[in-house]
Amino acid sequence: MLVSKLELFHFRMRQNEHKKLLTEHGLKVTHQRLAVLEALMELSNHPTAEMIIGYVKIKYPKIAVATVYNILDILCKDGIVRKIKTDQDFVRYDAEPKSHHHLYCSTCEVIENYYDEELDAILRNYFKHKSIPDWEIKEITLQIAGQYNKC
Ligand SMILES: [Zn+2]
Structure with missing residues:
Protein backbone atom coordinates (compact mmCIF):
# COMPACT_ATOMS: atom_id res chain seq x y z
CA MET A 1 0.00 0.00 0.00
CA PRO A 97 -14.25 12.21 24.12
CA LYS A 98 -15.98 15.60 23.78
CA SER A 99 -19.47 15.84 25.27
CA HIS A 100 -22.06 15.33 22.56
CA HIS A 101 -25.49 14.03 21.69
CA HIS A 102 -26.62 11.86 18.83
CA LEU A 103 -28.81 12.44 15.84
CA TYR A 104 -30.11 9.06 14.84
CA CYS A 105 -31.78 8.48 11.48
CA SER A 106 -33.98 5.42 11.76
CA THR A 107 -34.14 5.03 7.99
CA CYS A 108 -30.47 4.99 7.01
CA GLU A 109 -29.14 4.08 10.48
CA VAL A 110 -26.67 6.94 10.50
CA ILE A 111 -25.71 8.24 13.92
CA GLU A 112 -24.24 11.69 13.73
CA ASN A 113 -22.64 13.53 16.61
CA TYR A 114 -24.51 16.61 17.70
CA TYR A 115 -22.64 19.25 19.68
CA ASP A 116 -24.65 21.93 21.45
CA GLU A 117 -23.15 23.65 24.47
CA GLU A 118 -26.29 25.68 25.01
CA LEU A 119 -28.35 22.49 25.29
CA ASP A 120 -25.77 20.97 27.66
CA ALA A 121 -26.02 24.02 29.90
CA ILE A 122 -29.83 23.84 29.91
CA LEU A 123 -29.78 20.15 30.82
CA ARG A 124 -27.17 20.64 33.56
CA ASN A 125 -29.13 23.54 34.97
CA TYR A 126 -32.42 21.67 34.83
CA PHE A 127 -31.15 18.78 36.89
CA LYS A 128 -29.35 21.08 39.27
CA HIS A 129 -32.74 22.43 40.28
CA LYS A 130 -34.77 19.30 39.84
CA SER A 131 -32.79 16.31 40.94
CA ILE A 132 -33.92 12.72 40.55
CA PRO A 133 -34.42 11.06 43.96
CA ASP A 134 -31.70 8.61 44.96
CA TRP A 135 -29.90 9.19 41.73
CA GLU A 136 -26.56 10.73 40.95
CA ILE A 137 -26.31 11.95 37.37
CA LYS A 138 -22.97 11.35 35.76
CA GLU A 139 -23.70 12.14 32.19
CA ILE A 140 -26.60 13.14 29.98
CA THR A 141 -26.58 12.09 26.35
CA LEU A 142 -29.60 12.60 24.17
CA GLN A 143 -30.41 10.38 21.25
CA ILE A 144 -32.46 12.56 18.97
CA ALA A 145 -34.25 10.22 16.61
CA GLY A 146 -35.55 11.44 13.31
CA GLN A 147 -34.96 11.32 9.64
CA TYR A 148 -32.87 13.18 7.11
CA ASN A 149 -34.88 15.04 4.55
CA LYS A 150 -33.21 13.04 1.81
CA CYS A 151 -34.14 9.70 3.35
ZN1 LIG B 1 -21.00 9.95 19.11
Missing part, protein backbone atom coordinates in the same frame (compact mmCIF):
# COMPACT_ATOMS: atom_id res chain seq x y z
CA LEU A 2 1.37 3.37 -1.00
CA VAL A 3 0.86 6.04 1.59
CA SER A 4 1.93 9.62 1.29
CA LYS A 5 4.33 11.19 3.76
CA LEU A 6 1.56 13.42 5.03
CA GLU A 7 -0.73 10.46 5.68
CA LEU A 8 2.05 8.69 7.50
CA PHE A 9 2.68 11.81 9.55
CA HIS A 10 -0.98 12.04 10.56
CA PHE A 11 -1.07 8.35 11.34
CA ARG A 12 1.94 8.72 13.68
CA MET A 13 0.39 11.75 15.34
CA ARG A 14 -2.84 9.87 15.99
CA GLN A 15 -0.95 6.84 17.18
CA ASN A 16 0.97 8.97 19.68
CA GLU A 17 -2.31 10.42 20.93
CA HIS A 18 -3.72 6.92 21.33
CA LYS A 19 -0.61 5.77 23.19
CA LYS A 20 -0.99 8.71 25.52
CA LEU A 21 -4.68 7.96 26.00
CA LEU A 22 -4.02 4.34 26.98
CA THR A 23 -1.19 5.32 29.31
CA GLU A 24 -3.27 8.01 30.97
CA HIS A 25 -5.89 5.38 31.72
CA GLY A 26 -3.27 3.04 33.15
CA LEU A 27 -3.68 0.62 30.27
CA LYS A 28 -0.83 -1.20 28.60
CA VAL A 29 -0.09 -0.03 25.08
CA THR A 30 -0.33 -2.93 22.64
CA HIS A 31 -0.37 -2.99 18.85
CA GLN A 32 -3.80 -4.57 18.91
CA ARG A 33 -5.26 -1.91 21.19
CA LEU A 34 -3.77 0.78 18.98
CA ALA A 35 -5.29 -0.90 15.93
CA VAL A 36 -8.75 -0.90 17.55
CA LEU A 37 -8.44 2.79 18.45
CA GLU A 38 -7.27 3.52 14.92
CA ALA A 39 -10.31 1.67 13.55
CA LEU A 40 -12.65 3.68 15.79
CA MET A 41 -11.06 6.88 14.57
CA GLU A 42 -11.07 5.95 10.88
CA LEU A 43 -14.53 4.43 10.72
CA SER A 44 -16.55 7.46 11.55
CA ASN A 45 -20.29 7.20 12.10
CA HIS A 46 -20.09 4.98 15.18
CA PRO A 47 -19.01 1.60 13.82
CA THR A 48 -20.35 -1.78 14.88
CA ALA A 49 -17.99 -4.39 16.34
CA GLU A 50 -18.07 -6.20 13.00
CA MET A 51 -16.89 -3.11 11.15
CA ILE A 52 -14.09 -2.64 13.68
CA ILE A 53 -13.06 -6.29 13.38
CA GLY A 54 -13.03 -5.98 9.59
CA TYR A 55 -10.78 -2.94 9.78
CA VAL A 56 -8.37 -4.42 12.31
CA LYS A 57 -8.10 -7.63 10.28
CA ILE A 58 -6.65 -5.73 7.33
CA LYS A 59 -3.55 -5.12 9.42
CA TYR A 60 -3.75 -8.15 11.71
CA PRO A 61 -5.41 -10.92 9.67
CA LYS A 62 -4.85 -13.46 12.42
CA ILE A 63 -6.38 -11.50 15.29
CA ALA A 64 -9.14 -13.41 17.07
CA VAL A 65 -12.61 -11.89 17.06
CA ALA A 66 -12.75 -12.43 20.83
CA THR A 67 -9.60 -10.35 21.25
CA VAL A 68 -11.20 -7.38 19.52
CA TYR A 69 -14.33 -7.74 21.68
CA ASN A 70 -12.10 -7.94 24.74
CA ILE A 71 -10.27 -4.77 23.80
CA LEU A 72 -13.56 -2.98 23.16
CA ASP A 73 -14.81 -4.10 26.58
CA ILE A 74 -11.66 -2.82 28.28
CA LEU A 75 -11.90 0.51 26.45
CA CYS A 76 -15.57 0.82 27.41
CA LYS A 77 -14.92 -0.02 31.04
CA ASP A 78 -12.30 2.67 31.18
CA GLY A 79 -14.58 5.23 29.61
CA ILE A 80 -12.39 5.72 26.55
CA VAL A 81 -15.12 4.31 24.33
CA ARG A 82 -18.87 4.27 24.79
CA LYS A 83 -21.50 1.87 23.61
CA ILE A 84 -24.57 3.18 21.88
CA LYS A 85 -27.63 1.13 21.10
CA THR A 86 -29.88 1.73 18.14
CA ASP A 87 -33.45 0.69 17.42
CA GLN A 88 -32.09 -2.25 15.45
CA ASP A 89 -30.42 -3.47 18.61
CA PHE A 90 -26.95 -3.25 17.16
CA VAL A 91 -24.30 -2.03 19.52
CA ARG A 92 -22.24 0.73 18.01
CA TYR A 93 -19.08 2.22 19.43
CA ASP A 94 -18.20 5.84 20.04
CA ALA A 95 -14.72 7.13 20.79
CA GLU A 96 -15.42 10.86 20.74
Whole structure:
Protein backbone atom coordinates (compact mmCIF):
# COMPACT_ATOMS: atom_id res chain seq x y z
CA MET A 1 0.00 0.00 0.00
CA LEU A 2 1.37 3.37 -1.00
CA VAL A 3 0.86 6.04 1.59
CA SER A 4 1.93 9.62 1.29
CA LYS A 5 4.33 11.19 3.76
CA LEU A 6 1.56 13.42 5.03
CA GLU A 7 -0.73 10.46 5.68
CA LEU A 8 2.05 8.69 7.50
CA PHE A 9 2.68 11.81 9.55
CA HIS A 10 -0.98 12.04 10.56
CA PHE A 11 -1.07 8.35 11.34
CA ARG A 12 1.94 8.72 13.68
CA MET A 13 0.39 11.75 15.34
CA ARG A 14 -2.84 9.87 15.99
CA GLN A 15 -0.95 6.84 17.18
CA ASN A 16 0.97 8.97 19.68
CA GLU A 17 -2.31 10.42 20.93
CA HIS A 18 -3.72 6.92 21.33
CA LYS A 19 -0.61 5.77 23.19
CA LYS A 20 -0.99 8.71 25.52
CA LEU A 21 -4.68 7.96 26.00
CA LEU A 22 -4.02 4.34 26.98
CA THR A 23 -1.19 5.32 29.31
CA GLU A 24 -3.27 8.01 30.97
CA HIS A 25 -5.89 5.38 31.72
CA GLY A 26 -3.27 3.04 33.15
CA LEU A 27 -3.68 0.62 30.27
CA LYS A 28 -0.83 -1.20 28.60
CA VAL A 29 -0.09 -0.03 25.08
CA THR A 30 -0.33 -2.93 22.64
CA HIS A 31 -0.37 -2.99 18.85
CA GLN A 32 -3.80 -4.57 18.91
CA ARG A 33 -5.26 -1.91 21.19
CA LEU A 34 -3.77 0.78 18.98
CA ALA A 35 -5.29 -0.90 15.93
CA VAL A 36 -8.75 -0.90 17.55
CA LEU A 37 -8.44 2.79 18.45
CA GLU A 38 -7.27 3.52 14.92
CA ALA A 39 -10.31 1.67 13.55
CA LEU A 40 -12.65 3.68 15.79
CA MET A 41 -11.06 6.88 14.57
CA GLU A 42 -11.07 5.95 10.88
CA LEU A 43 -14.53 4.43 10.72
CA SER A 44 -16.55 7.46 11.55
CA ASN A 45 -20.29 7.20 12.10
CA HIS A 46 -20.09 4.98 15.18
CA PRO A 47 -19.01 1.60 13.82
CA THR A 48 -20.35 -1.78 14.88
CA ALA A 49 -17.99 -4.39 16.34
CA GLU A 50 -18.07 -6.20 13.00
CA MET A 51 -16.89 -3.11 11.15
CA ILE A 52 -14.09 -2.64 13.68
CA ILE A 53 -13.06 -6.29 13.38
CA GLY A 54 -13.03 -5.98 9.59
CA TYR A 55 -10.78 -2.94 9.78
CA VAL A 56 -8.37 -4.42 12.31
CA LYS A 57 -8.10 -7.63 10.28
CA ILE A 58 -6.65 -5.73 7.33
CA LYS A 59 -3.55 -5.12 9.42
CA TYR A 60 -3.75 -8.15 11.71
CA PRO A 61 -5.41 -10.92 9.67
CA LYS A 62 -4.85 -13.46 12.42
CA ILE A 63 -6.38 -11.50 15.29
CA ALA A 64 -9.14 -13.41 17.07
CA VAL A 65 -12.61 -11.89 17.06
CA ALA A 66 -12.75 -12.43 20.83
CA THR A 67 -9.60 -10.35 21.25
CA VAL A 68 -11.20 -7.38 19.52
CA TYR A 69 -14.33 -7.74 21.68
CA ASN A 70 -12.10 -7.94 24.74
CA ILE A 71 -10.27 -4.77 23.80
CA LEU A 72 -13.56 -2.98 23.16
CA ASP A 73 -14.81 -4.10 26.58
CA ILE A 74 -11.66 -2.82 28.28
CA LEU A 75 -11.90 0.51 26.45
CA CYS A 76 -15.57 0.82 27.41
CA LYS A 77 -14.92 -0.02 31.04
CA ASP A 78 -12.30 2.67 31.18
CA GLY A 79 -14.58 5.23 29.61
CA ILE A 80 -12.39 5.72 26.55
CA VAL A 81 -15.12 4.31 24.33
CA ARG A 82 -18.87 4.27 24.79
CA LYS A 83 -21.50 1.87 23.61
CA ILE A 84 -24.57 3.18 21.88
CA LYS A 85 -27.63 1.13 21.10
CA THR A 86 -29.88 1.73 18.14
CA ASP A 87 -33.45 0.69 17.42
CA GLN A 88 -32.09 -2.25 15.45
CA ASP A 89 -30.42 -3.47 18.61
CA PHE A 90 -26.95 -3.25 17.16
CA VAL A 91 -24.30 -2.03 19.52
CA ARG A 92 -22.24 0.73 18.01
CA TYR A 93 -19.08 2.22 19.43
CA ASP A 94 -18.20 5.84 20.04
CA ALA A 95 -14.72 7.13 20.79
CA GLU A 96 -15.42 10.86 20.74
CA PRO A 97 -14.25 12.21 24.12
CA LYS A 98 -15.98 15.60 23.78
CA SER A 99 -19.47 15.84 25.27
CA HIS A 100 -22.06 15.33 22.56
CA HIS A 101 -25.49 14.03 21.69
CA HIS A 102 -26.62 11.86 18.83
CA LEU A 103 -28.81 12.44 15.84
CA TYR A 104 -30.11 9.06 14.84
CA CYS A 105 -31.78 8.48 11.48
CA SER A 106 -33.98 5.42 11.76
CA THR A 107 -34.14 5.03 7.99
CA CYS A 108 -30.47 4.99 7.01
CA GLU A 109 -29.14 4.08 10.48
CA VAL A 110 -26.67 6.94 10.50
CA ILE A 111 -25.71 8.24 13.92
CA GLU A 112 -24.24 11.69 13.73
CA ASN A 113 -22.64 13.53 16.61
CA TYR A 114 -24.51 16.61 17.70
CA TYR A 115 -22.64 19.25 19.68
CA ASP A 116 -24.65 21.93 21.45
CA GLU A 117 -23.15 23.65 24.47
CA GLU A 118 -26.29 25.68 25.01
CA LEU A 119 -28.35 22.49 25.29
CA ASP A 120 -25.77 20.97 27.66
CA ALA A 121 -26.02 24.02 29.90
CA ILE A 122 -29.83 23.84 29.91
CA LEU A 123 -29.78 20.15 30.82
CA ARG A 124 -27.17 20.64 33.56
CA ASN A 125 -29.13 23.54 34.97
CA TYR A 126 -32.42 21.67 34.83
CA PHE A 127 -31.15 18.78 36.89
CA LYS A 128 -29.35 21.08 39.27
CA HIS A 129 -32.74 22.43 40.28
CA LYS A 130 -34.77 19.30 39.84
CA SER A 131 -32.79 16.31 40.94
CA ILE A 132 -33.92 12.72 40.55
CA PRO A 133 -34.42 11.06 43.96
CA ASP A 134 -31.70 8.61 44.96
CA TRP A 135 -29.90 9.19 41.73
CA GLU A 136 -26.56 10.73 40.95
CA ILE A 137 -26.31 11.95 37.37
CA LYS A 138 -22.97 11.35 35.76
CA GLU A 139 -23.70 12.14 32.19
CA ILE A 140 -26.60 13.14 29.98
CA THR A 141 -26.58 12.09 26.35
CA LEU A 142 -29.60 12.60 24.17
CA GLN A 143 -30.41 10.38 21.25
CA ILE A 144 -32.46 12.56 18.97
CA ALA A 145 -34.25 10.22 16.61
CA GLY A 146 -35.55 11.44 13.31
CA GLN A 147 -34.96 11.32 9.64
CA TYR A 148 -32.87 13.18 7.11
CA ASN A 149 -34.88 15.04 4.55
CA LYS A 150 -33.21 13.04 1.81
CA CYS A 151 -34.14 9.70 3.35
ZN1 LIG B 1 -21.00 9.95 19.11
